[in-house]
Amino acid sequence: MQKNRKPRFQAEFLNMNQSTPTVAKDEDRAYGLARLHTTLNTTGSDVNMSRSSSPASESTFVSAPSSPTIPPSNPAPEPPSVPAPRRSGQIAGDAPAIERVRLNAPLAMSAENILTPGNEHWVPRNASKALSHRGPEWKAAMQKEYDMMLKMGVWKLVERPKGAKTMKCRWVFANKTDAEGKVIGRKARIVAKGFTQIPGLHFTDTFASVVRYESVRMLVSTAVCSGMFLFQGDYVSAYLNSPIPVPILMEQVEGWEVTSLDGCVPSQPVSMPRPDGLVYELVTYIPPGGDMRNWSNVLLDLSLPPVPSSLDPALPSPANDLKPTAADEKSLVVVLDRALYGTVDGARNWSIVLSTEMKDLGYYESCADQSIRTRLRDGEHTITATYSDNVTGATTTREGYEVAMRELSRKFEVKDMGKLKFVIGMGIDRNWETGVARVHVQPFLERTLARFRMTDCAPKYTPLPPGIVLTASMSPSTELEKEQMAKIPYHEALGCIMYAQYVARPDLSFAVTLLSCFASNPGQQHWAAVLHVLAYIKATMHFALMYGGEGYKSIAPLGYTDANFAGDIDTHRSYAGYLFLQGGGLTAWGTKLLPRPSLSTSESEQIFR
Structure with a gap:
């Protein structure tokens, strides 16, 4: 690209002749449909924007009022532009490739390399590290979680049944952050290892909806x-507010083990199915510190119920089978009465x-x-x-x-x-005076650039290089090349970009779809394209979705779709994209590779619809 040539949206949104940030106006919303339409068809597809009578009134994705990244007045020249992708009849070998990158390209830094126990963002990997940490915040979070378990009546203590298999649990830790990514608290969770649960015995259905x-x-x-x-x-x-249909045996929580039943209050027996078809009849005890209000079945005089008549008399009695041996005399486990994080x-x-x-x-x-x-x-x-x-x-x-x-x-x-x-x-900034809400994912993008050492990279102003051609032939073919590419965090970087576009960055949609096609065997050119996307994120960190404002009070939805013809070089399948607007802002979008080839752009659009 020549030095005096600038991408269209760059000229619209960034004042190249000033060194001070520019404020986005309402007319700047022209970026919306035209920009995303160009993004969805980066591979050189046929573009027809005549569907929108006034693109300027439909735009949705605009720059924030305060732009932290402004290109220099004399930007460095871009690399020579790459010719457009080949059309039908063009030889695959004629398609140029983007510049190759060195294998010592920026790598993702592991948590151990970035964070140490002295860093406020440090998170312990297990209970022993949390308990040995010199700060009290992690121990306090663990104690708070354990006290909540007792308060909610999540489990009761039982003597370990002979030969019984139990589910284990572990501590999981995380930092609580605000919209700016600052640590505002510590969180510790007791999580069950639900992968040891038996389908049909401990659970049946597992689906639970979450908001989209x-x-x-x-x-x-x-x-x-x-x-x-x-x-x-x-x-x-x-x-913890929900009961479970079938009680489950679980090991005690690390760091808070109870070794004696002294101080425990006897409770009613619990019947629990066994994998062999028998039934455990367990004598339960409310642990010390438990809130009695959450256990309505507390007993003062406890006696085991008789063996169910449905059991074969010749088989060992479950009651006798539960008598602990000398080795298990002091071994206690818990039986879950309520759902626990980690259960299937x-x-x-x-x-x-x-x-x-x-x-x-x-x-x-x-x-x-x-x-x-x-x-x-x-x-x-x-x-x-x-x-x-x-x-x-x-x-x-x-x-x-x-x-x-x-x-x-x-x-x-x-x-x-x-x-x-x-x-x-999603970070949400609402201005009651102007009636505008701004939805962004800027803190996550800042952490992503820091993770992949791209904070000081040269910014780019298009999601992908214009005319880029990526094919499967660029993937490693030898074991040496595959071994070298295995050191490149392609999937980690692509996953971060994918999350950002799914939350609040529709302009990354096509780039994610294209680069995902090579995730199984990425090559150097594919990794170079990922780095280009990260450099583009560096230049557009402040981009956000805007809703409401003067002239955008209608909540009637408006949708657009488009498709190209044979956009995929390897399979000749077409790329298609869609977007829906409401209140002047994008609410839904997406790009996909159509399932089969088409004979024309019109057929591609019909397949997508």
Whole structure:
């Protein structure tokens, strides 16, 4: 590309002759359809933008008011442009390849290399490292989690049955971060190793719905355009609110083992099926510190029930089989009464409990997304979106928000987090004066560039080099080449880019789809394209989705689709893309490779539709 040639969107959004940031205006929204349409057809497809009568009124993806990255007034010349991809009849060998990269290209740094126990972002990998850490925050988080288990009545103590197989558990740690990526707290979870559960014995169905990102973006768009109040909350230890259909034996939690039944309160026996068809009858005990209000079956006089008559009398009695041997006399395990994080059906059990309670409060589930629930009562419209233990909502008035949170608090323990600012990876900035909401993923992108050592790279201003040609023939063919490429974090980098485009970066959609085609055996040219995308992210870190504003009050959806012809060099299949707008902003988008070749662009579009 010549020095005086600039990509179209670069000239529209970035003032090349000024060294100060420029402010995006409403007319700058022209980037939306035209920019994404160009992105979806980077491989040189036929473009027809005549469907949009006024592209400037349909744009959605704009630069934020404060742009941290501005190109220099005299940018360095770009590499020579690559000719467009070959059409039918062109020889594959004539297709030029992008510049090769050295194998010592920037590599992803592992957590051990980046973070040390002295770093605030450091996360212990196991309980022993957390307990040995000199800071008290991780130990406090572990104690808080264990106390919550006792408070909710998640398990009871039992003497280890002879020959019984138990499920193990472990500690999992994470940092709580805000919308800017700053650490605001520590989190410790007791997670069961559910992969040892037996299908058909311990669980049956496992599906549990979570809200889609498209639904959250539509919720934000609807709320901003309608002037609704956006809020968020967190269900404290959500899974622990749901019982499990079949009790499960589990080892005690590391660091909090109980070795004696002294101080334990006897409880009712529990029947538990065995893999051989027999039934365990277990004598249970409430552990020390347990909240008696969560156990209604406490006994003062305990006696084992008789053996079920359905069992063969010739077989050993389960009651006798449970008598501990001398070696097992002090061995205690727990039996789960409630769903625990890590159990295969834990999410489903919580989803069922939440759905039942929300229906009791008068909410109706959406047919398109079961995690979206709405309620219209006394003129107050309330919408909630649930992702596991996170709840996001919108109400007509602030009083309606207070009522909704108060009702949820009567059903569950809910942490009120106030105005919606950050949810499932999306940062949300709302300006009540202008009526505009900005959805971005900037903190994640900053961490991604730091992870792959691309923070100081030269920025690029297109998602992929113009006219780029990537084929399977560029993949490694020898064992030496494959061994060298195995050291390149292709999948890690591509996964980060994929997550960013799925959350709030539609301009990366085609690049992700194209580069994913070579994930099974990436070559040097494919890795160079990934680095180009990261350099493009460096230049467009501040890009965000914008909803609402003057002239964008309608929530009527608007959709566009397009497809090219034989865009894939190897299979001659076509690429197709779609986007949907609401309230002046993109709410859904995607790019895909069609399942079969077509004979024309028109046929490609018909196949996609």
